[in-house]
Amino acid sequence: MSAPSARQLAMVLDLNKCLGCQTCTVACKKLWNRDSGSGYAYWNHVETRPGRGYPADWSEAGGRDASGAVTRGRVPNLDAEYGRAWDFNHQQTFESAGRPADEKVWIRPAGEPRWGANWDEDRGAGRYPQDNHYFYLPRLCNHCTHPACLEACPRGAIAKRREDGIVLVDQDACHGYRFCVEACPYKKIYFDPERNVATKCIFCLPRIEAGVPMACARQCPGRLRFVGYRDDPEGPIWKLVEKWKVALPLHPEYGLAPNVFYVPPLAPPRLDAAGRPTGEPRIPLRALEELFGENVAPALDTLRGERAKRKRGEASELMDLLIAYDWKQSFALSPGAREVL
Amino acid sequence: MRKTLDLIVAPTAIQPGRYVSTAYADRTSPSVRSATLEVEPGPEGRRVRVSWSCPTAVRELGQETDRFVDAAALAIPAAPDTPWVTMGAPGKPLEGALWRANRAELLRFRAEGLGSVKREAPPAHWKVLAEWTAGHWSVTFDLAPWPRLDQSPQLAVAIWRGAADDRGGLKSVSPGWVTVAP
Numbered sequence: 468m469s470a471p472s473a474r475q476l477a478m479v480l481d482l483n484k485c486l487g488c489q490t491c492t493v494a495c496k497k498l499w500n501r502d503s504g505s506g507y508a509y510w511n512h513v514e515t516r517p518g519r520g521y522p523a524d525w526s527e528a529g530g531r532d533a534s535g536a537v538t539r540g541r542v543p544n545l546d547a548e549y550g551r552a553w554d555f556n557h558q559q560t561f562e563s564a565g566r567p568a569d570e571k572v573w574i575r576p577a578g579e580p581r582w583g584a585n586w587d588e589d590r591g592a593g594r595y596p597q598d599n600h601y602f603y604l605p606r607l608c609n610h611c612t613h614p615a616c617l618e619a620c621p622r623g624a625i626a627k628r629r630e631d632g633i634v635l636v637d638q639d640a641c642h643g644y645r646f647c648v649e650a651c652p653y654k655k656i657y658f659d660p661e662r663n664v665a666t667k668c669i670f671c672l673p674r675i676e677a678g679v680p681m682a683c684a685r686q687c688p689g690r691l692r693f694v695g696y697r698d699d700p701e702g703p704i705w706k707l708v709e710k711w712k713v714a715l716p717l718h719p720e721y722g723l724a725p726n727v728f729y730v731p732p733l734a735p736p737r738l739d740a741a742g743r744p745t746g747e748p749r750i751p752l753r754a755l756e757e758l759f760g761e762n763v764a765p766a767l768d769t770l771r772g773e774r775a776k777r778k779r780g781e782a783s784e785l786m787d788l789l790i791a792y793d794w795k796q797s798f799a800l801s802p803g804a805r806e807v808l
Numbered sequence: 809m810r811k812t813l814d815l816i817v818a819p820t821a822i823q824p825g826r827y828v829s830t831a832y833a834d835r836t837s838p839s840v841r842s843a844t845l846e847v848e849p850g851p852e853g854r855r856v857r858v859s860w861s862c863p864t865a866v867r868e869l870g871q872e873t874d875r876f877v878d879a880a881a882l883a884i885p886a887a888p889d890t891p892w893v894t895m896g897a898p899g900k901p902l903e904g905a906l907w908r909a910n911r912a913e914l915l916r917f918r919a920e921g922l923g924s925v926k927r928e929a930p931p932a933h934w935k936v937l938a939e940w941t942a943g944h945w946s947v948t949f950d951l952a953p954w955p956r957l958d959q960s961p962q963l964a965v966a967i968w969r970g971a972a973d974d975r976g977g978l979k980s981v982s983p984g985w986v987t988v989a990p
Binding site for chain 1: 976
């Protein structure tokens with residue numbers, strides 16, 4: 468496994484507040500990821516759960532085995548799993564603007580798309596009105612403490628920065644072998660076939676070095692993202708992960724020690740046959756545990772307890788933090804010295 | 809000179825990083841079992857042709873994420889005791905020419921151990937002619953003048969079969985250095 472970093476930058480996402488608006492996705496894509504060879508690739512995206520996710524069914528395999536070795540994964544297929552970036556007929560649509568309505572060319576993608584990022588948005592599961600449900604799961608590179616991608620690269624082209632634990636690809640050293648894509652169970656490292664290199668989230672490194680939160684966090688209308696260092700007891704990450712224990716890693720069983728954490732979603736109750744609320748949450752606990760591990764139930768209990776306190780008018784540090792009354796409290800960064808790469 | 813080479817699978821156990829060595833431990837046979845090596849004198853130096861059976865040619869990456877192209881490489885030792893299977897060693901370099909089916913130009917490379925390969929643009933006079941006919945690749949490396957190749961009594965060959973997801977250390981290789989007539 469790789470040597471640990473001196474500090475670890477981390478992010479917490481409160482899934483109770485995610486609107487599924489994809490503003491984070493667009494902010495990231497527009498800022499970093501506009502190369503023509505990575506049109507299909509979203510360093511940050513929001514997927515609907517339950518659902519197949521992006522790339523499709525990414526969570527079905529991966530991570531470390533009992534011996535600690537990274538198990539063999541797969542390189543996703545562009546059509547079947549990622550979804551090919553759509554080409555639109557902008558020019559024909561523009562040129563037909565003055566024609567009668569029945570002769571206008573309407574904007575549409577070329578070909579017949581069959582899958583893509585966010586293809587199954589808002590479908591969810593269950594039966595209306597008894598137990599239909601879904602929630603949004605924004606995903607990005609977890610900048611793992613023990614990254615599978617780093618371990619998979621025979622070129623040594625992937626490194627974890629000592630000062631903040633950000634995982635980066637040296638594209639000058641990358642030969643496009645894609646063992647990293649294969650090994651990452653979160654499928655958050657991508658291949659650019661035009662440049663024959665791997666690409667991934669850089670945790671907005673230049674912004675972080677200037678003390679500015681990542682674009683996905685800063686642009687989030689729902690204020691659901693918290694950013695800071697794991698070891699800062701005054702920052703939001705330590706409070707949510709260590710103190711209140713309501714922020715949980717995604718698929719901890721993969722054994723990579725991810726540094727993006729999620730506050731699991733509370734859910735309204737299921738209805739019985741007569742339409743009366745039961746004590747059962749609509750989102751099955753088991754489904755959440757499959758994503759976030761065995762600590763979901765105590766985390767949800769803590770959230771319910773603190774929410775009840777706040778409703779009674781009592782103080783709750785946790786609720787105040789999650790509500791983000793003072794948005795600046797969501798980010799605890801300090802400008803650091805710029806590393807010369 | 810014409811030789812038929814029984815290729816071996818490059819050992820995955822020695823690949824750098826812990827992933828390939830364990831995840832591909834089941835790769836025990838080469839995806840290309842044999843190749844023909846021809847070394848001919850040319851007007852300015854040697855010309856080397858490598859040919860092998862390849863039922864499904866992969867010539868382009870296109871826009872695909874999970875496609876790997878066919879490729880072949882020649883390597884020659886750049887020190888008297890350069891090891892082949894580890895792509896050289898620190899202080900014991902090897903160098904060579906890499907052909908990839910999706911590139912018109914060769915790449916020149918140099919290595920001093922696994923994971924240390926450095927690729928660079930080739931000399932202007934390096935040429936390659938690659939043909940895939942009836943399920944066979946024939947790749948002619950026209951590298952002369954290249955004194956190191958012309959003087960070397962040894963050559964090695966590596967072949968990557970894209971359809972078998974070969975890349976990096978997943979390759980079929982000659983069983984050590986192949987002695988060629990000087």
